[in-house]
Amino acid sequence: DAKTTQPPSMDCAEGRAANLPCNHSTISGNEYVYWYRQIHSQGPQYIIHGLKNNETNEMASLIITEDRKSSTLILPHATLRDTAVYYCIVRVMSGNQFYFGTGTSLTVIP
């Protein structure tokens, strides 16, 4: 599976959009991009995933560049409860393993 690169930490003002970037320059055509988050040592929580097209659900939006070498997770209106570590993972469709890096620690500031 391709490796990912994320900034170690970011801040965001409450109520503003949080844009979390991820680089996956070695991604191959059959690899999905997943995002999970982990709030204060709880078990990770699934957020969203995508292959080529942009995706949106009730939690977030995922924007994948046309060359698929990078993506951005967007939390449209960040709240204090969104403070967490966010993991960007790429994984082949047939694979069983998720490789979690160290993620981005997002702090939402009041």
Added chain:
Amino acid sequence: NAGVTQTPKFQVLKTGQSMTLQCAQDMNHNSMYWYRQDPGMGLRLIYYSASEGTTDKGEVPNGYNVSRLNKREFSLRLESAAPSQTSVYFCASSEGSGRAYEQYFGPGTRLTVT
């Protein structure tokens, strides 16, 4: 619907002792996983079970054994605990493998080996 449950929540072991971490899911998922997370690190896969009756090694299997007892339960055993196994252990399940299924995680077991 409890999702994924893990027992115990906390455990302290002495070096050389053994123990079994229990995991159960009530979502009728086929695949189950065990991860460990060391301080300041991401999760690393120890073992997984793609379906009932099968188990496979992940990234860091040494020092561990697993049993897929039935479709609901997947246990992780430490035969002779070592301080290097001090970690938080997470169990997860997914509907299947081989497709873009998301994984659902339990609350974790915090293990300290002295």
